[in-house]
Amino acid sequence: MSVTQAPPGETQQQETVRGPRPSVGSALRSAELDLRTLGMVGLLIVIWIGFHFMSGGTFLTPRNLWNLSVQFAPVAIMSTGMVLVIVSRNIDLSVGSMLGAVGMAIAVLQAEILPDILGFGHPAIWLIAVGAALVLGGLIGLLQGLIVAYVGVPSFIVTLGGLLVWRGVTWWITAGRTVAPMDSTFQLLGGGSRGSLGEVGSWAVGVLACIGIVAILLYDRRQRIRYGFKLRPTWAMIAIAVVGSAAVLGAVWVMNSYYLPENVAMQVAEQQGIPWPEGGLRIPMGISYPVLIAIGVMLLMSFVANQRRFGRYIYSIGGNPEAAVLSGINTRWTIAKTFMTMGMLVGVAAAVTVARLNAATSGLGTLAELYVIAAAVIGGTSLAGGVGTIPGAVLGALVMQSLQSGMVLMNVDAPLQDIVVGIVLVIAVAVDVYYRKRAAQ
């Protein structure tokens, strides 16, 4: 194409002169964009703008969006695993209770056991705690997965039992006592005023992400040229690169527009020997560590789902379990590993949650399973199995957290919040059922 710098709209118009006028749908198809994902982005924008006006202009502020991003992280992390569990025609109802049990266990470990052995504030404590969270979560998930896959108890029942068992274990570890505070390095995993990348680091991550987007597009193009496949239109590639980079840099800008609270900024100024200026010092927060972890998990899980055999096998089991068996896939072990992966992600989410709260309570993670399942389903995962994407689920988690944050800003009572979340979950499944019925016709 001769025009390389034109924005998508103009190039499209040029094409209309040459051929029949392309519809928006066919343009998106040729760009290979998923209509459903775009629809979800649209829904998110509608929710955000709606809440912004209904809350008197407090929703779309750096402060609210920053807090929303931190709160969304644990649900987003777990939803990436829930997608795979649901795709494999299973469900995990135990993730909230597992989060409680794992969170409580690592809280006790770092607050009451490790300081006695290693000494208070030892630099290895946070690493051991995170490692323990991964191992414990993985083992609990594996245990449930083995029962589902090899004993043949439906996952609904195994994890419903798990919901009770692990909640009981959470209480039993400390007989209901709340454990606090956490190791000071460990706390950074939860975000907070120090648990962020800061201005320069955030921009660096943003620029790296933009380079990544362009690199992936170019790699895809090179592969297609190598095998002589149809290429994406140039306008689409440029549009994806521009819109994607703009979204990334915009998000970084928002995160950098939220500043450290004055007292913390004062401490920082003191430490670095900067004189406290007259109007106060504005130190940007930047991307918080929980968000960074969630993004890292999303990328890793997308890679596993799309580029590794394990992911491919999960999808094949969801599409046709019999075909998967006849293809020589060890479907049982694949299912067990799926639950183990889910468990490890619960471990990550537990570490982030405990770090953010700086405490573990016996109610830790209550109802998280509903948010996680809702995120996956809103994100396009079909309960019939076989269909679902990880970025979709993360978007779904953002929708769920936006709903909750918006309702908090509007001073909606907690019971009513639950009612809304419950209704949204049912509507999301109803939309999915309707969508699939139409697609089948």
Add this chain to the structure above:
Amino acid sequence: MSDRTPLVDMRNIHVSYGGVHAVEDVSIDLYPGEVLALVGGNGAGKSTLIKTLSGAVVPDSGEIHINGERVEITNPRDAKQYGIETIYQTLALAENLDTPGNMFLGRELTTRFGNLDDSAMEDAARKVMKRLNPKFENFKIPVARLSGGQRQAIAIARAVHFNARILIMDEPTAALGPAETEQVANLIRSLKSEGIGIILISHDIHDVFDLADRISVMLQGRLVGTVNKDDVTMDEVLAMIIIGKMPGEVTQDELEELRG
């Protein structure tokens, strides 16, 4: 034929499900470049018998020899290692995966880091499908959205791509129109000329006589017998299928009755 080593020699195969004998003491063999038709009514045990060869069912007793060597086939992977490919009546496709995804399911091509090489798989799929269904273009959409003939072609392409030496086809034309059926018949002839041994399960007696060299008939889990196609008439095969009598044993009256 007896002076050559059979490609497949299944001896005294028994399979029972919960006390019901699905396959009872059945022995069949298959030679290179031969089409062996396996026929019989519903519930005769044909599918169960071939599943012991494709690894989907493990026999209670009996021996399987491939090229004269005794082998143990306990799962589909074992069968594929011996060059046995199966096209199931249900096609066994994962509806949500695309064409290359299905063709390479369980045997994905990977890069040297162990990542799925989707481009290489698509390229290979395009090459095989060019031979089977030249007009096919929808490589990137879930196979659920393809027609019956296209899905059939994918199931066949999967077997062809992996250089089957032994091909099992369970009702390969049941879901196809006349043109597509003819396409499959031509494919069978061309594979046969390459020296591949084919076991063909079919309800269509005309297909069987058109394509097979020998015909094995099963009734109620037992083998009635195996005959050379050129030595028998369609009526005699029907008599084997329905009343379980070999061509020599069946009376003229019985044949009359079968004709109605």
